[in-house]
Amino acid sequence: MTSQTNYSEPQYAKSQDKAKAPFYHPNIERRLVPETQELLEKYSHVPRDQQSEHIHKIRDQAWDIRAYPCIGLGSWLTPQLCRLPVYDDILKRVKDGATLMDVGTFVGHDLRRLVYDGAPSENMFGIDIVNLFDVGYNLFRDREHFRGHFIEADILSTTSPELAPLRGHVDIVVVSQVLHQWDWEGQLKAVQALTTFTKPGSWIVGNQIGNPEAQAVSLMSRSTALWRHNPDSFAKMFEVVGDSTGTRWETQAWLRTFEEMGWDANDGAWMEPNVRVIEFVAKRVS
Numbered sequence: 001m002t003s004q005t006n007y008s009e010p011q012y013a014k015s016q017d018k019a020k021a022p023f024y025h026p027n028i029e030r031r032l033v034p035e036t037q038e039l040l041e042k043y044s045h046v047p048r049d050q051q052s053e054h055i056h057k058i059r060d061q062a063w064d065i066r067a068y069p070c071i072g073l074g075s076w077l078t079p080q081l082c083r084l085p086v087y088d089d090i091l092k093r094v095k096d097g098a099t100l101m102d103v104g105t106f107v108g109h110d111l112r113r114l115v116y117d118g119a120p121s122e123n124m125f126g127i128d129i130v131n132l133f134d135v136g137y138n139l140f141r142d143r144e145h146f147r148g149h150f151i152e153a154d155i156l157s158t159t160s161p162e163l164a165p166l167r168g169h170v171d172i173v174v175v176s177q178v179l180h181q182w183d184w185e186g187q188l189k190a191v192q193a194l195t196t197f198t199k200p201g202s203w204i205v206g207n208q209i210g211n212p213e214a215q216a217v218s219l220m221s222r223s224t225a226l227w228r229h230n231p232d233s234f235a236k237m238f239e240v241v242g243d244s245t246g247t248r249w250e251t252q253a254w255l256r257t258f259e260e261m262g263w264d265a266n267d268g269a270w271m272e273p274n275v276r277v278i279e280f281v282a283k284r285v286s
């Protein structure tokens, strides 16, 4: 099945033949790292000897909806949010009642991790332009008890009725592996959109593909370049957004290699040289 949603995502996300995609790896079993095995076993009750079959089946359900590199590579099986240095603070805030919005939630894997770590799911919102929410329920087998809310919406939309109640009310916005799909202007627009959900004291946290040299790159015959941030350009982006939205942000950002993320070094072989991941925490001061 191919969804009919209009694309704001890159062209490569359109349905495509697995065999021809450089980022579809037939066997993603090595992505089943101990944290994920534990989550699947203890949260989802998928016995270890069935987990490999389970994740391959789920990966293909997701691939039939969108041909994202992260789906083909299975990188969503390597936890990211819980490895952020501020994860314990995020967890504490959500346990204390904070509202958390995961933008580009995909199958809602970061939300499930928070729940497994003791956070209540009631104040969690997973937003995605593509509805992979049933795939997520199939992956985690928690349709009956996960109380978080999934919303199919474009985060750039100013008219979505489902997003309206969240504006100005979100304490923590998680946005991982999403912003890098846009050029500099596109990322400014997207971060401006994210700020509309925040209030003083809110955080915007996550990661995206970055590079020690901030630059525009063109990949896979895209006509529009993607913007690669380094920590300086990332801070600059929040300064510009702050000026245009009347908000003020303190940002911290740092680069990690793919190996440091728990991925394979050559997962980025189809991208530009020196590619890295940039992780970030932006705190709204006013």
Ligand SMILES: C[S@@+](CC[C@H](N)C(=O)[O-])C[C@H]1O[C@@H](n2cnc3c(N)ncnc32)[C@H](O)[C@@H]1O
Residues within 6 Å of the ligand: 008, 009, 068, 070, 075, 076, 080, 103, 104, 105, 106, 107, 127, 128, 129, 130, 153, 154, 155, 156, 175, 176, 177, 178
């Ligand atoms: C590469 S995946 C990252 C998934 C997850 N956040 C992670 O880090 O593993 C990007 C996700 O963002 C979603 N997305 C892309 N553009 C979006 C938009 N404009 N609004 C909401 N979600 C979007 C995609 O559908 C996809 O599920």
